Amino acid sequence: MSTVDLEVSIGRLTLKNPVMVASGTFGYGSEYAGFVDVNAIGAVVTKGISIYPTDGNSAPRIVETPSGMLNAIGLQNPGFEVFEREKMPFLRKLRSKTIVNFFGSTVEEYAELAGRLDTVEGVDALEVNISCPNIKRGGLAFGADPQTAASVTRAVLRRTDKPVIVKLSPNVTDIVEIARAVADTGVDGITLINTLRGMAIDYRSGRALLGNVIGGLSGPAIRPVAVRAVYEVAQALDVSIIGCGGIVEWPDAVEFLRAGACALQVGSATFRKPSAAMEVLQGLEVFLKKAGHAMVGDLVSTVKVHGGGHP
């Protein structure tokens, strides 16, 4: 078997391989350090942070659903200062890149936090969260409208020289329209997708199973929605796409690359198996070698579609 070049570029950000762990599923990296080789993956995307500490929602915050889970954590985080002081020292030592996911409740808050993160050594890129379904102000409120999404992104870009990625929500009528508005600002990449809004009820008691009533659905249950979103945006736009949503094993990663993603995030699968992302990476490398591909890019946007019903 030949060697394969796993390095990928997302705008100005270069990763040694295309596999990352998704925001909110890997803490700040150190939580999993005793169980897996965190250094093996391309990047750690941190749990989303805000300028000030955020408490999050009341319990219950998670519920299992068919091939997936709903969460309504509510972006609990210790705030920028504690993050920089207590979480960055571990992340800085990693040979994987560090991408900091962050959010605000106003455009100015997004901009201000981007400015602060710009000065933090060891932060390799920012992922702008305009797609969390679990908070009342901020999050999805900024990601559901093309003009608002673009103005948040522009405000962030003005305050940082680090690469900027924007994570988009599938909870919109036309994801291409939002992606185009964001891509036109000159961002380095787009992450597709955040969770889908969902709800579950205990049929006996009649109680909503989440304290917040509505939460975000993740896991293999949403993979077809995520693959579709990646495909639609890749067909329409020339922007680096990070595919995310229900990747559990390496064939799922290949599916996202074929749809048009150039890099990947493994999310809730890590809860099932701490080594999920590392195993996806290993499986992907073997697949690329066996198929005779020299680089990850050889697979990107290689989906074949059925032609017009003719044999």
Next chain:
Amino acid sequence: MEAVHTQAEVTKRRTLARSTLLIELRAEDLFKNGQRPAPGQFVMLGPLKEDSTDPFLNRPFSIHRLSGPDRLELLIAVVGRGTTILGSLMPGDRLGLLGPLGNGFTFPEPSRPVVLVAGGLGVAPLFFLAEELCACGVQPRLFYGAGSVDLLVPTDGLQAQGVSVKLATDDGSAGFAGFVSELLAQELLNQETPDAYSAACGPMDMLRAVTDLARNRGLDLEVSLESRMACGLGACLGCTVFLSTGAGRRICCDGPVFRAREVFGP
């Protein structure tokens, strides 16, 4: 000890009470270098099916007993899809295990009297604590309540080791008729136990009632909390509990054992 992610082998499976199974697992990695889990710690089991993502999440279980130099026992109430799958495991089957996780009980000095209060499956970690105390020459008292007699896990093994056990059932089919917190109130009424250590595990309403009692009697009480969990490691923040001060704590790694007054107020 440091938690490990390993494969465990089912070595025993027995029905202990209605819909309640005891599963023994061999997991030598948890006992490496002379280390061993502590009472009050738990493990995550799963994936429940290797070839399917449904059910998706792993499940947390308190360690019920250590039953050998490389073995631990868990109590599993078969109540849903996940526990039905776990309940169908047979000796020889293997499954993923992450643990031991969480902080465990503060082990009291051997000179102190010990009162343990269990509600339903909350008895699981208190068995482990009771056995470790007996091994140190302490003979704890266990107050143990359940809905009815057929839901009670046998306690004769504990009694043989010197634990004094008092039972309560909601329907009066065994022991005291009523809640275990009511039994405890009655028992503590005539006794001064100023320097006792106590630990409780069970439903939140029971823990609240026991905390009220402990407050009035000056008992030093720890409670073990439970929650749905996704990761078990402090990463997902799915199990956060808000203390009486308003501060959020992760049950999986800041707990599951907390000072009762931190949770329910001073």
